[in-house]
């Protein structure tokens with residue numbers, strides 16, 4: 314753990330829809346598929362599979378949405394964290410077109426799920442990528458041109474400095490790219506909605522049930538503290554949280570900590586002065602800041618936090634970042650602050666594939682899992698049904714092995730951030 318919080322209340326938990334509460338597993342059972350992890354990925358796969366007629370058991374070590382899915386910025390961004398120009402460098406021309414198509418399909422799946430299952434999750438439209446420097450604007454313009462020319466994407470709109478400053482208060486940013494097809498949501502309520510939908514369609518979800526051991530073979534056994542599940546296929550969807558259980562499908566990911574705060578309610582008038590847009594914002598720094606206004610007029614502001622010191626609600630590095638963007642919020646109280654862990658890969662493209670012929674995994678969305686998990690869960694469900702074509706596109710991505718020891722990971726992450734801060738400053 315890199316962050317020490319003296320108060321780690323989570324705004325999303327405080328505003329969560331009703332939780333049915335799922336039992337923990339006792340005894341032995343059989344099913345077609347077992348899914349480990351009840352976040353966007355695991356619940357998404359479970360939902361797609363039960364709709365196809367498979368019997369599915371979901372094991373969650375804590376509670377539904379305990380991992381990154383219940384704690385994140387909720388921002389829905391087209392494409393991939395790497396950016397599409399960099400993605401092309403990694404996978405080449407043909408596969409980059411397929412990856413883009415997947416991310417477009419992800420939007421359809423995400424928005425359809427929310428409508429079809431009537432998931433109340435504060436869905437908002439639009440994401441602004443804000444540039445703090447002219448050189449970042451140049452990159453945004455190139456990325457826009459690339460997506461328009463290569464994929465005929467029409468969802469990007471250029472926002473110049475004056476227009477941006479009429480939408481978002483402060484003088485930190487010099488312009489932005491608006492993704493009108495992006496947006497934001499209440500991530501925990503979306504996760505709880507996915508769980509409801511999967512359970513109503515027949516998936517068996519068990520909370521407080523960690524998968525402790527896997528017996529590999531044609532029939533897979535998953536052992537928990539008080540139970541056992543025998544299945545034909547297994548999906549590992551524990552992402553950055555899976556490593557705690559010593560079941561590592563690959564060494565391609567490294568866990569990264571991000572922290573978020575939520576202010577006290579600002580009131581309609583002040584909220585509109587701070588953000589005269591319903592879109593959320595993410596900036597173009599490698600070590601990025603991201604923020605949005607909630608329906609109850611709180612500013613939710615997040616970013617990378619590698620501080621070692623103990624932090625309080627009023628004295629923390631995320632609040633300092635927020636004040637760089639919105640100095641006029643100095644007097645505003647912080648009501649909630651929390652953190653979470655997500656997984657990044659060397660390419661910042663997801664790591665999705667198979668070990669053995671019947672164990673599937675998906676992780677490493679590199680900060681873009683709200684959207685990408687939707688299509689990845691669909692692709693994994695297809696693969697379990699025998700349709701491997703789209704899974705193979707992900708399997709071809711060459712993600713490097715990364716050090717798995719915490720002793721190496723922490724200084725490595727600090728170095729990477731420092732290096733990128735220097736590049737950003739230059």
Ligand SMILES: Cc1cc2nc3c(=O)[nH]c(=O)nc-3n(C[C@H](O)[C@H](O)[C@H](O)COP(=O)(O)OP(=O)(O)OC[C@H]3O[C@@H](n4cnc5c(N)ncnc54)[C@H](O)[C@@H]3O)c2cc1C
Pocket residue numbers: 349350351352353354355372373374375376377378379380381382383384385386387388389390522523524525550551552553554555556558560570571572573603615652653654655656675676678679680681682683684686
């Ligand atoms: C602070 C923060 C901000 C972020 N902001 C954004 C954003 O704005 N937009 C975006 O797209 N992405 C964002 N992300 C990333 C996004 O949250 C993740 O990509 C996504 O939630 C991953 O979902 P998942 O289901 O794969 O994993 P998780 O949600 O992490 O779920 C994994 C689950 O598996 C369980 N588990 C692990 N091991 C076991 C085991 N052995 N047995 C049983 N259960 C197990 C865990 O308890 C956990 O609940 C952010 C992440 C964080 C932490």
